Amino acid sequence: MRITLALALLVALFVLGPLLVVVPMSFSTANSFEFPPPGYWLGYYRSFFGDERWLTPVFNSIGIGLATMLLTMLLVIPASFAMVRQRFMGRSAINLLLMMPMIVPNIVMALGYYTYFSQLKIIHSPLGVVLAHTCLSVPVCYLIIAASLKGFDRNLERAAMNLGASPLRTFWEVTFPVLRPGFLVGGLFAFIHSFDEAVVAIFISGQAASTLPRKMFDSIRIEADPIISVVSTLLFAVVLLAVLSPLAWRAIVKARSQFRAA
Amino acid sequence: MTVFDRHMNALSQTHSQGVVMTQAYLEIRDLVKSYDGKQQAVRGISLDIRKGEFVSFLGPSGSGKTTTLMMVAGFEMPTSGSILLGGREIAPVPAHKRNIGMVFQNYALFPHMTALENVGFPLRMRKTPAAEIARRAAEALDMVGLAAFGGRHPREMSGGQQQRVALARALVFGPDVLLLDEPLGALDKNLREQMQVEIKRIHRELGITTIYVTHDQSEAMTMSDRIAVFSQGVVEQFAPPLDIYQRPTTRFVGSFIGDSNFLDVTRQNDGLVAQGIGALNIAAPSQAGKFHGLVRPEAIGLWTGGDEQGHCVLSFLIEGLVHYGDSVLLIGSAAGLNLRARLPSVQASHLHEGDTIRIAWRENDMHLIPVQ
Numbered sequence: 359m360r361i362t363l364a365l366a367l368l369v370a371l372f373v374l375g376p377l378l379v380v381v382p383m384s385f386s387t388a389n390s391f392e393f394p395p396p397g398y399w400l401g402y403y404r405s406f407f408g409d410e411r412w413l414t415p416v417f418n419s420i421g422i423g424l425a426t427m428l429l430t431m432l433l434v435i436p437a438s439f440a441m442v443r444q445r446f447m448g449r450s451a452i453n454l455l456l457m458m459p460m461i462v463p464n465i466v467m468a469l470g471y472y473t474y475f476s477q478l479k480i481i482h483s484p485l486g487v488v489l490a491h492t493c494l495s496v497p498v499c500y501l502i503i504a505a506s507l508k509g510f511d512r513n514l515e516r517a518a519m520n521l522g523a524s525p526l527r528t529f530w531e532v533t534f535p536v537l538r539p540g541f542l543v544g545g546l547f548a549f550i551h552s553f554d555e556a557v558v559a560i561f562i563s564g565q566a567a568s569t570l571p572r573k574m575f576d577s578i579r580i581e582a583d584p585i586i587s588v589v590s591t592l593l594f595a596v597v598l599l600a601v602l603s604p605l606a607w608r609a610i611v612k613a614r615s616q617f618r619a620a
Numbered sequence: 621m622t623v624f625d626r627h628m629n630a631l632s633q634t635h636s637q638g639v640v641m642t643q644a645y646l647e648i649r650d651l652v653k654s655y656d657g658k659q660q661a662v663r664g665i666s667l668d669i670r671k672g673e674f675v676s677f678l679g680p681s682g683s684g685k686t687t688t689l690m691m692v693a694g695f696e697m698p699t700s701g702s703i704l705l706g707g708r709e710i711a712p713v714p715a716h717k718r719n720i721g722m723v724f725q726n727y728a729l730f731p732h733m734t735a736l737e738n739v740g741f742p743l744r745m746r747k748t749p750a751a752e753i754a755r756r757a758a759e760a761l762d763m764v765g766l767a768a769f770g771g772r773h774p775r776e777m778s779g780g781q782q783q784r785v786a787l788a789r790a791l792v793f794g795p796d797v798l799l800l801d802e803p804l805g806a807l808d809k810n811l812r813e814q815m816q817v818e819i820k821r822i823h824r825e826l827g828i829t830t831i832y833v834t835h836d837q838s839e840a841m842t843m844s845d846r847i848a849v850f851s852q853g854v855v856e857q858f859a860p861p862l863d864i865y866q867r868p869t870t871r872f873v874g875s876f877i878g879d880s881n882f883l884d885v886t887r888q889n890d891g892l893v894a895q896g897i898g899a900l901n902i903a904a905p906s907q908a909g910k911f912h913g914l915v916r917p918e919a920i921g922l923w924t925g926g927d928e929q930g931h932c933v934l935s936f937l938i939e940g941l942v943h944y945g946d947s948v949l950l951i952g953s954a955a956g957l958n959l960r961a962r963l964p965s966v967q968a969s970h971l972h973e974g975d976t977i978r979i980a981w982r983e984n985d986m987h988l989i990p991v992q
Binding site: 511523 | 693694695714715716717718719720721722724726728729730731732741742745746789790793
């Protein structure tokens with residue numbers, strides 16, 4: 359028992375280790391990477407929020423992430439319905455195709471996009487990054503949405519139609535609201551996947567459409583600016599917030615319904 | 621106007637249009653359903669259901685009863701055949717335009733809506749004014765005894781409560797027919813009996829034509845006006861419960877409902893001879909050469925002597941006794957036949973395994989089913 363606990367702590371430490379270094383460093387007064395920090399201040403935060411060279415990639419990343427999320431959902435929702443509910447020739451082949459971006463190494467994908475998008479003249483443009491990120495986000499988003507669709511009780515749709523709802527109304531009044539949590543989580547993962555992605559972004563985003571991970575990579579390579587620890591800390595905080603928000607939402611809903619029932 | 625009044629109005633309106641009560645209201649004609657084009661789940665079913673009738677579809681799983689119900693509801697397209705409601709063909713009508721209420725086995729309540737919103741849903745789909753929706757939904761919830769639970773979500777209610785909400789939701793819009801697909805299957809025994817009474821009460825009050833799918837024979841026996849017994853995609857018999865029990869038309873019906881003994885009966889020289897017993901003094905019901913003779917275990921009694929005319933009297937070796945409290949089931953053999961006899965406990969207190977006793981039944985209590 360005690361050994362298990364010790365092991366668990368060790369694993370937690372291993373996972374959290376980088377954070378324990380990066381987060382304190384972002385408040386450091388040192389003008390290069392130095393650990394432990396000689397003193398603490400908020401200076402690097404101030405310069406991050408005042409620096410266009412950092413803020414532009416942030417907005418690029420958010421824009422590209424949102425566009426990726428939207429496009430991924432537009433592809434994955436209909437695909438999931440077809441894959442889960444229909445039986446057709448070549449279904450398992452299409453399933454493999456949908457999972458392919460997860461299997462093929464990112465660097466191989468990136469190289470492919472680089473040459474292909476150059477010919478299409480959409481390299482170094484937000485459009486190119488969005489298309490590539492959408493492709494990479496499809497597998498994880500598909501897994502989440504297909505799973506929630508498999509757990510969906512078809513009798514709910516039958517009941518709605520039986521009660522007088524047309525197929526379209528049935529979708530908007532019953533299917534969509536019941537599946538909404540699954541859609542939200544799927545969309546969230548598509549966004550995070552795009553927001554975090556570095557390899558493809560380094561290859562094809564260029565200066566014009568530079569995303570935050572790409573900018574961080576450039577910054578480390580070229581200038582070793584301690585601002586990068588600020589960015590890392592903020593990135594971590596944002597992702598943590600995004601992942602925890604569904605949990606928090608569920609807790610709030612539960613508390614509310616308990617309050618009403620009481 | 622209550623739900624009850626509205627139904628009474630609907631009934632009197634159809635009367636004034638000259639529809640006679642005894643006429644078929646829901647007609648199912650030569651209905652066939654095949655999912656793969658080869659095997660048929662439903663193989664040519666025809667049923668005439670009268671207005672206001674409570675009909676049960678009874679049969680083992682895979683017998684086609686649920687598939688038939690799905691076609692009546694409009695969730696499955698018949699491969700061939702027709703379904704007429706009040707003389708109108710509804711097979712090509714999509715489910716949402718049929719005005720048929722349905723209660724599902726797993727309730728199928730919308731989890732994101734409160735009980736009141738669930739019950740109001742069919743009215744909202746019919747573009748009923750909001751104030752009327754609120755009033756009628758509350759009324760319907762009141763009818764099933766859940767007036768105080770309107771604000772609850774399905775997950776905050778028990779199984780029995782959810783089933784009541786489902787029932788209210790299926791009735792609130794005044795459907796032409798109510799379909800119930802094994803609605804009590806997920807409930808425990810006490811709750812099931814309570815809901816049976818409740819469903820019968822509502823059926824009596826509203827006079828709504830009802831089809832009840834079940835694999836529980838006692839449920840079908842106690843609730844129905846008529847029972848359709850399904851087996852392997854066909855209806856074996858469609859008759860009132862007592863007829864089904866006393867005068868089954870096929871061996872399957874005789875064995876599926878209640879406990880049964882079957883004897884081979886053959887026609888010989890214009891008379892009937894039962895295997896192991898001998899000549900019978902009863903008339904053959906048809907020209908068939910062979911019959912299944914059905915004797916219910918409770919029709920068999922202890923033979924205390926006297927005139928054997930009109931009785932089958934046998935010497936019976938008891939091989940097992942099963943005590944039910946009020947009755948005892950004797951399992952044993954007589955004249956080379958395996959027989960089961962059910963006696964009231966008070967008559968069987970002196971009996972033990974291995975005893976040989978004299979048993980008898982009246983020849984008239986044997987029901988003959990022609991062998992097909």
